[in-house]
Amino acid sequence: MNKELEHNFVELLKQHQNIVHKVCRLYTNNKDEHNDLFQEITIQLWRAFPKFRGDSKFSTWMYRVGLNTAITLYRKSKRRIKTYELEPLQFKLKSDEYDDTEEEQLKALYKAVHQLNDIEKALVLLYLEDKDYREISETLGITEVNARVKMNRVKTKLRTILNP
Structure with a gap:
């Protein structure tokens, strides 16, 4: 214009x-x-x-x-859902109510997992999803015994990475 x-x-x-x-x-x-x-x-x-x-x-x-x-x-x-403003005083939180320890631990775990190879990452993911070793072995195409052995090795490796 x-x-x-x-x-x-x-x-x-x-x-x-x-x-x-x-x-x-x-x-x-x-x-x-x-x-x-x-x-x-x-x-x-x-x-x-x-x-x-x-x-x-x-x-x-x-x-x-x-x-x-x-x-x-x-x-x-x-057409939208009607919302209402609430008094800001209702949302005053004490600063000590939030503890970021768990969040920091999770970040450290993810950082450590990123250092693993692809199979090890898959093992950790399935393990954290509460899959049993039978499901893990079927998903990865390995024996159940092999899945247990690999998972134990991955746990050891993660401990070493997290606690040098």
Whole structure:
């Protein structure tokens, strides 16, 4: 789009932005929703502006685009599950309630598992999924005895990696 068209749009929007604010006040309940709708209407106005022929006053056209945008978004929002803002005080947590020890141990385990070869990784995955040795052996195409021996070796290897 050319600079002149952009300049004209910005000037007209500045002159008539109260129209958009009025529409936003009708269809929103809080400042964030108001700002979101204002932005969406502005985007729709900008997209439609090159097609504005001037058959009606700019303000009339602006109302039409603004209301159509708001109504369309309002209809879409009616299909959503209604949510409510809860008081922030209800969610105050003590910092000592979260212990990241388990998370750190899990990260270390994954890092150690990444150092294993493909078969060993598969063994660990199946083992962690609580598959028995019969299922592990069938899945990997090895004997059940071989699966047990390999798993014991992998456990030893992981202990060595985790506790050097």
